[in-house]
Amino acid sequence: MPEYAIEITGLKKTYAGSGGEPPKDALKGIELTIPKGSIFGLLGPNGAGKSTLINILAGLVLKTTGQVRIWGFDQDVNPRQSRASIGVMPQELNLDPFFSPRGALEVQAGLYGVPKSQRRSDEILEMIGLTDKANAYARTLSGGMRRRLLLGKALVHHPHILVLDEPTAGVDIELRNMLWTNVRKLNEQGMTIILTTHYLEEAEQMCDEIAIINHGEVVARDSTRALLGRLDAKTMLIEPENALQGDLHMPDGIEFCPRDDGLLAFNYNRVTISAETVLEAVRDAGIRIKDVKTVEADLEDVFLSLTSSETLV
C-alpha cells in the first residue's frame, strides 16, 4: 500500500501561447500530498490552476516538469497503473452524443480494459439514478443527467481515487445532494476523494483537508477545521466623534486598520476576544464613539483574503 493517494513534487505547467498570446504559467511548482481515504478539497478562484492540476492527474494534460505519483505509481514510470488508480469526473460535459448511458459506461470500461465479467454498468446506473434512461439517446438527457453520467464513467474501473472537478458548478440542489450522498458513500467504502470547488461552504461541509491554490501555487494547506479557525475573524467599524489624531495602540489580538472613509476598523477574533473588550480598548485609547457596527467575515471574503495573502503557507 502506498503512503499517500497522491504525491506531487515540483509540478509545473506552462501552456504555450497561441495566436500571439504569451505563454501561461498555469502551475508554478506545486508540492502536495493527499492522504489516502480522505475527502480532499482543492479550492481556488477561477483560473487558479485547479483543472490543469486535475487534468495532469488524469493524464489529459502533459505536465512541463515535476513528479506525480498516483497510488504510489510514478506517472512517467508506470503510466498504466497510475491511470488505473484514478477516475476523473471532468469539469466539461464531454459526452459522445451517439452513446446511451449504458453504452457510454461499457465503452469506458472497455477503454480501461475491464473484462466483461467485472463490469458493473447496471450497478453504476442505479447509483447515478439513470436506470430508466439506460438505453436512451444521449441527446435526450438533461444537463443534470449528463453530469451524473460523467460521474458514472469515472467509476467503471473501480479506481482507488475519485476526482471531481467543480461537480456542483451551476447544478440544482437535488443533483448536488445526490452527488454528495454518492461521494460520501464511496468515501465510506474506502475511496479517496479529491474535489475542486470555488464554493468554500461546500468544501467546509465535505472535506477533511483543504489546499487552496492561487495563481498556480498552493497558498494554504490545512485541515478544514484549522482553516475554519481563520473564519472567526471579525471586524468592528467605529465612527469616531472626532477625527483620529496620530496612531493607535491596541492590546494584543486587536488590529487597527486605518480607512479612507474616516471610519476606524478593528480586526479581532471573535472566539478569543469579545466585542466588549474591543469597545473598551477603543475607549481607553481616548476615542469617543459616535456609531459602531460589526462585520462578520463572510465565507467568500475569507476565501478571497486567503487567496490574496502571501503569509499563509
Ligand code: ADP
Ligand atoms: P481553474 O480550473 O482553477 O479555473 P485552469 O487550470 O482551468 O484554472 O486554468 C489555469 C490558467 O491556465 C488560466 O489562466 C487559464 O486561462 C490557463 N489555461 C488553461 N487551459 C489552457 C490551455 N489549454 N491553453 C492555454 N492556457 C490555458
Ligand code: MG
Ligand atoms: Mg477549472
